[in-house]
Amino acid sequence: xxxxAHLDLDAFTPYRLSVLxxxxxxxxxxxxxxxxxxxxxxxxxxxxxxxxxxxxxxxxARQVAERTAMDKVQVSRAVQAxxxxxxxxxxxxxxxxxxxxxxxxAQGLAIYxxxxxxxxxxxxxxxxVLTAAERKAFDALLAKLSDGITDxxxxx
Numbered sequence: 001x002x003x004x005a006h007l008d009l010d011a012f013t014p015y016r017l018s019v020l021x022x023x024x025x026x027x028x029x030x031x032x033x034x035x036x037x038x039x040x041x042x043x044x045x046x047x048x049x050x051x052x053x054x055x056x057x058x059x060x061a062r063q064v065a066e067r068t069a070m071d072k073v074q075v076s077r078a079v080q081a082x083x084x085x086x087x088x089x090x091x092x093x094x095x096x097x098x099x100x101x102x103x104x105x106a107q108g109l110a111i112y113x114x115x116x117x118x119x120x121x122x123x124x125x126x127x128x129v130l131t132a133a134e135r136k137a138f139d140a141l142l143a144k145l146s147d148g149i150t151d152x153x154x155x156x
């Protein structure tokens with residue numbers, strides 16, 4: 001009879017990564033949530049839209065979902081809340097009326113510009129426990145793990 005598998009969460013890498021991510025996201029979220037009333041999903045949408053170069057077309061909700069690895073429902077709810085709060089804008093695609101480009105509004109950009117320095121300072125503090133060589137290795141390992149997992153990855 002085969003032995004029953006045991007899952008030690010404290011040693012299970014996906015669990016540990018999830019907990020770490022939640023702690024880091026939570027620390028940043030405490031800042032923008034209390035100051036601006038943003039949810040984590042709303043901030044993630046704003047953070048992605050903040051990467052758009054000035055004058056470039058915005059991103060579709062599908063593109064935002066792909067870049068954030070959030071599901072379409074989460075993105076849709078965040079987009080609706082951000083539109084209602086006038087933190088983002090939506091413009092119809094020039095050739096395909098079914099697609100809309102999302103971008104930060106002036107108000108959204110002001111919030112983005114206030115949160116980013118705080119987020120970067122928190123990242124610096126978070127990584128300060130690592131040496132320069134460890135930070136470089138950590139970055140390489142994250143990239144390698146990320147490249148190795150896709151939405152269609154199967155471990156069976």
